[in-house]
Amino acid sequence: MVTKERNEEKTGFQESGPYRATYDLQTDFVMVYGIDQSMPQRIRDWKEKGYIVHLMTGVSWGDYQTYLNGKFDGQLHWDEGQRNKDNNDISHGKDVPYMVPSISFSKFLVERVKVAIDEGVEAVHLEEPEFWVEGGYSEAFKREWRIYFKEPWTAPHESEDAQYRASKLKAYLYTRTLDRLCGELKEYGLSKYNRFLRFYVPTHSLINYTQWQIISPESKLIDLPAIDGYIAQIWTGTSRTPNVYEGVRKERTFETAFLEYGMMQELVSGTDRRMWFLHDPIEDNPRHTWSDYKENYFKTVVASLLHQGISDYEVSPWPRRIFEGKHPSEDGVSLEGIPSDYATTLLTVMHTLGNMKQDDIQIHGNSENIGILVADSMMYQRKLIDSSSEAIPHYDGTGNAMNATHQELLDFSPFYGLALPLLKRGLWVRPVQLDNVRRFSNYLNQYRALILSYEFLKPEYPDIHNALAQWVKEGGVLIYIGDDSDPYHNVREWWNTGNRKYHSPRDHLFENLGISPETEQGIYKVGAGVLGFLSLSPDKCAKSKENGDLLRAMVSKSIECSSKDILLEEKNHFMIKRGPYTIAAVMDESINDRPLEIKGAYVNLFDPKLRVVDEMTLKVNENVLLYDLTFNPSNKGVRLIAASSRVEELKQINNGFEMTAKGPEKLFAVARLTCPEEPSAIEMVIGNDILPIEFEWDQKSKTIFLKYFHRSGQETKISVMW
Incomplete structure (x- = not known):
């Protein structure tokens, strides 16, 4: 086959x-x-x-x-x-702008x-x-600004509004x-x-x-x-x-x-x-x-x-x-x-x-998704505007932040302050694209609890709030975190232009929910749903355990006040099964340092020898990818568990099996397969050469481990007889 x-x-x-x-x-x-x-x-x-x-x-x-x-x-x-702004090229290398x-x-x-x-x-x-x-200072960009905005170019560093508009144009x-x-x-x-x-x-x-x-x-x-x-x-x-x-x-x-x-x-x-x-x-x-x-x-x-x-x-x-x-x-x-x-x-x-x-997916423990709303506009307000604003060499993951201000931006604490306090407790946190609310009907239906802050993003269209409010009124739990301190609330956008003006987009959202913008933080019933409001800048939830606890408490209490049967199970790990594969990770800085014990009959796919193990004990900061040997027990024949080659063909014959593999030369390849009987003879052929091959037989699991190699442009053919 x-x-x-x-x-x-x-x-x-x-x-x-x-x-x-x-x-x-x-x-x-x-x-x-x-x-x-x-x-x-x-x-x-x-x-x-x-x-x-x-x-x-x-x-x-x-x-x-x-x-x-x-x-x-x-x-x-x-x-x-x-x-x-200093008129220097932003480059990917010499002469590669x-x-x-x-x-x-x-x-x-x-x-x-x-x-x-x-x-x-x-x-x-x-x-x-x-x-x-x-960027945003080259002559080509200035031309595009005039075409797009129909007004003279404004240097992006001069104001939050100019920076926001430049980013939208980009x-x-x-x-x-x-x-x-x-x-x-x-x-x-x-x-x-x-x-x-x-x-x-x-x-x-x-x-x-x-x-x-x-x-x-x-x-x-x-x-x-x-x-x-x-x-x-x-x-x-x-x-x-x-x-x-x-x-x-x-x-x-x-x-x-x-x-x-x-x-x-x-x-x-x-x-x-x-x-x-x-x-x-x-x-x-x-x-x-x-x-x-x-x-x-x-x-x-x-x-x-x-x-x-x-x-x-x-x-x-x-x-x-x-x-x-x-x-x-x-x-x-x-x-x-x-x-x-x-x-x-x-x-x-x-x-x-x-x-x-794989069709058979099993998640270990409770897997309630908590969505954190994000939007493209996060990218539009990523510069602090002040009198000392200066061009900063770009960060691409290979260097260090240039100064304290740049480091503060690089931390991106407003987002991680919402995500990590929950993720670190083993909750299935999912970023949810706010912009998609108006693209797809019923987009939010797969979520029962959402977290939102406009302190690091902005809704680009007001009708997003209609959909959010309807979702809450039909039973959703929305937790809003923010204190209206973000200077980008003042950019020229729909919430502060026209006949009706709002201090921030939060005011418009609360109005759609039937809640006064002046409402103090707390938990409020909205139709069949719940609004939880924490008047706190989300970056502060990253900077101290106390504020992280405030966020966790607000999420928990808001969910408790809803009519939804939502169970949040805190743990220090994640684990999922995808068909025969078990995937798991244990985190540090979590609810405890307890190891995760996985018992059964597995092959460790992160092990170069593909060893068979009866149990795995994962400690803090450890992770694993396993093959479950008990999966599909009705298949008693030869089955490929894993290989560091492309297995072109695997064919069972009366007294054994034949395997054809390809891969890069000069590297040892390994494979483990189920094998109904203990092998009596094994042969490897590459081109016209019959070559020795290393193997180990595991009687308990009835699997065979092979170690072999490839040659350029040739197939490696392995025959196993019992």
Whole structure:
């Protein structure tokens, strides 16, 4: 039997380099990166190796000197680079500015991507539509301001209103560009080749872009019909960004990744669009050790697998830098290549990810979702306006904050102050896209309790409050946290213009709920539902345990006052079963430090030897991915449990089984399979060579462990006889 077809496109990776056997990961598809002159040949090379080939290129930055230097249309375009208030370029590298996405720039990208379409790519990924908060000063942006607002340009740093308006324009410009690119290129593929091309946008989460002070279209992409889906660009580099909980600033990779992946799952919720979750076994910051990369990689993988709505994955960006790169040794004295055991485990996890589409989903304990409302407008108010306002070098996860003010912004405490006090108690906190309330009818119906604050985001349209109020009146529990102290309440927007003016959008929301804006904090019945109001700036909930306790108490008491049968079960861990896979994580800083004991018969998929275990004891900050050997007990035959190869064929014969595998060379591969009888003979054949193979038989579980290798361009064939 063939275990998995490539056309399912469950797993893929991106690579800018040519094909090499050392990083031939044998996923379903590869995203050839970049539109330089070598792109056509790279597409052909990967196709010859059996991959479905996509193209990926940056939509806001890249090696676009041909365009910048006037070789595309005879005009210089360096004035289209993003610039800060000091008139310095905001760059991704030498002579690689982030772009202000003009109409002419979109024309350039169209022409270059057409070359890839001519080579037969099946999909195109236009990644990272990014406009930095510190940008907005180049001549191209000033022109776009005049066209969009029909008024002279205003420097974004001069007021909250100017900053907010500049940010809205930045989001619009990349929305416009993606709409033009995807629409025009889809038409090109159909008219010239009668081929329906798919277009995807690899993008960071709304949480991370807000935290790093970047503007991007985010939920506005939902409104573009030519976009078919996304890649959630979440990895250790985004998720290890420090945040503050109970006054302590530190990395919280698992918790941050959990929220980020949840945010991206929300981007496709209720749509027919596809989402791949990204993992990266290392990251852009080259200064960490391999053990550090491994620990944080496991945290992001487990965090992503807890979101059962997604089962497709980009298993790696840049595998060349993983399997051929060098990083600091544990003693910090030298650089070393990837440890053999870590490489083997990576490949095992990568191939396991292709099997995560499971019908049988079981969540351990109570899984009531508590939604935290977020919005694209979080990105629009990410600069403090004061007399000392200065341009700050952009933060991309590879450096440190520049000063105390920048660090305070980078903490993004207004959001984490609402999320972490609940997430750290094992509650299933979900970011919920406020903007979608007006996009989809009944959007909020899957939630029974929501938390909202307008101290770090704003509702872009007043009718959002109609839907929120109706949801509460029909029985929902809304907890509002805020003290109206945010200076961005004063930007020129719908709540303070026209005949009826409100001090803040909260006033308009409360009016729709039938509650006076002057109401003191407390808990109020609203129809069949409840409003809980805590007059406290949400960032304070991150800065002390006392304020975190106030938030938890308000959530708990508001729910108790509702007519809904909502049970909140506090614990220090998360655990879920997806078919045969058990995924679990235990957190620190939680309700207790009690270990989580998992008993049964399992294979540990984070173990390079795929050991069989009867129980796992997870301590604080530990996580695990297990295969449950008792799943589907009626299947008594040969069954693949896990392998660090692509298993092309697995066939049971009268007195044994045969397996055909492919994978990168120079790396040891492992596999564990169920086996009805103890093997009497095992043989490995690569090409014309019969080679020895390591194996272990486990009588109790009736499984066999194999250790073998691959050669470039050849299949590894293994025969097991009993």
